[in-house]
Amino acid sequence: MSIKQSYELAKKEYEKWGINVDEALEKLKQVPISIHCWQGDDVSGFEVNKGELSGGIDVTGNYPGKARTPEELRSDLEKALTLIPGKHRVNLHAIYAETNGEVVERDKLEPKHFENWVNWAKENGLGLDFNPTLFSHEKSADGLTLSHPDQEIREFWINHCIASRKIAEYFGKELGSPTLTNIWIPDGYKDVPSDRLTPRVRLKESLDKIFEEEIDEQYNIDAVESKLFGIGSESYVVGSHEFYLGYALKNNKLCLLDTGHYHPTEMVSNKISAMLLYSDKLALHVSRPVRWDSDHVVTLDDELKEIALEIVRNDALEKVMIGLDFFDASINRVAAWTIGTRNMIKSLLNAMLVPNDHLKQLQEEGNFTERLALIEEFKTYPFGAIWDYYCEQMGVPVKETWLEDVKKYEKEVLSNR
Numbered sequence: 001m002s003i004k005q006s007y008e009l010a011k012k013e014y015e016k017w018g019i020n021v022d023e024a025l026e027k028l029k030q031v032p033i034s035i036h037c038w039q040g041d042d043v044s045g046f047e048v049n050k051g052e053l054s055g056g057i058d059v060t061g062n063y064p065g066k067a068r069t070p071e072e073l074r075s076d077l078e079k080a081l082t083l084i085p086g087k088h089r090v091n092l093h094a095i096y097a098e099t100n101g102e103v104v105e106r107d108k109l110e111p112k113h114f115e116n117w118v119n120w121a122k123e124n125g126l127g128l129d130f131n132p133t134l135f136s137h138e139k140s141a142d143g144l145t146l147s148h149p150d151q152e153i154r155e156f157w158i159n160h161c162i163a164s165r166k167i168a169e170y171f172g173k174e175l176g177s178p179t180l181t182n183i184w185i186p187d188g189y190k191d192v193p194s195d196r197l198t199p200r201v202r203l204k205e206s207l208d209k210i211f212e213e214e215i216d217e218q219y220n221i222d223a224v225e226s227k228l229f230g231i232g233s234e235s236y237v238v239g240s241h242e243f244y245l246g247y248a249l250k251n252n253k254l255c256l257l258d259t260g261h262y263h264p265t266e267m268v269s270n271k272i273s274a275m276l277l278y279s280d281k282l283a284l285h286v287s288r289p290v291r292w293d294s295d296h297v298v299t300l301d302d303e304l305k306e307i308a309l310e311i312v313r314n315d316a317l318e319k320v321m322i323g324l325d326f327f328d329a330s331i332n333r334v335a336a337w338t339i340g341t342r343n344m345i346k347s348l349l350n351a352m353l354v355p356n357d358h359l360k361q362l363q364e365e366g367n368f369t370e371r372l373a374l375i376e377e378f379k380t381y382p383f384g385a386i387w388d389y390y391c392e393q394m395g396v397p398v399k400e401t402w403l404e405d406v407k408k409y410e411k412e413v414l415s416n417r
């Protein structure tokens, strides 16, 4: 049976429940995923005086073929993008600046240092997102940045974040779509603090200075990302969830929820509807924590499906800015992007192929038996046939055939590095 024939049969199954499959596929095409560049080079970046990865995050594995230059990273991203259906965005960190061999301190970074990225994004029809990098640097060696007791150090990082917002504004203007600029800081303490308040007061003041200058939301949207703990900040993180939730609501900023930044049984899927009652938009870093914030490649697991359901059934596709955040150096990095991003898209399609309105109605009626029965039965509906057809229509490999492309690329390109 051809992919189209399987699709037609599967479509009929969904149509019985009033689900318009063609409409769902059209909708899916419009959803951009922000693909993080840092999976391609293990969060190394291209700074001339680059430091070791720090900030309480870690990349493990030494699979060959890591990108060593901006050209290699862009070429690897291009490869991955040929295997992922849809038009997406690329998420950059400040450490991916190109400074022509010159040492440019992070507080002095300018749009011109990202010109190649912008030209490349234009050529490939991509949007760009951005992050100031407040780790892997001598001025964050003690694990503190925007909340540092030393005013000079704080000023340095404030100026870096201000410079980053200007770079993001430039991206937004050049590419005609707003850049999401996300601030994440590693600040925290290994051991039980004797004062939790003072660092938070300083972080609040630093953020106020960073956001002093208004930037048109047509070009730049600001987000703040919280965390629970990191390596070396096990007991206390200054920018906790509650800290940023309050800050974002009061200052009209977006909260960015990283799925690896909560207690192991605390689910981001359960936060989306609550937060969207009080905020027009929110942002995600979809990751996969395995026992800790390990940033494993995203799989099509229950929580990913639940996150997608919450976005789709609450009509929030334009309110939730979906980004990815994982970095696995133990497998082929192009495959990592491909697996994780395809899974994110698959989860959205899956959510569109569920009779969401009917299930909501059942809940309202207190019919929990039917609610559970249908949720479970839909798990084995022929979703794969719809996904395969979507891939074919979008001109990307169907099923696991993309692996052949990755193997070829590994043989011809990655293995020569």
Ligand SMILES: C[C@H](O)[C@H](O)[C@@H](O)C(=O)CO
Pocket (backbone or CB within 6 Å): 038, 043, 057, 131, 184, 225, 227, 258, 285, 293, 325
């Ligand atoms: C590269 C980092 O993962 C990223 O900046 C941040 O989003 C994070 O999640 C730190 O744990």
Ligand SMILES: [Mn+2]
Pocket (backbone or CB within 6 Å): 184, 225, 258, 285, 325
């Ligand atoms: Mn993150």
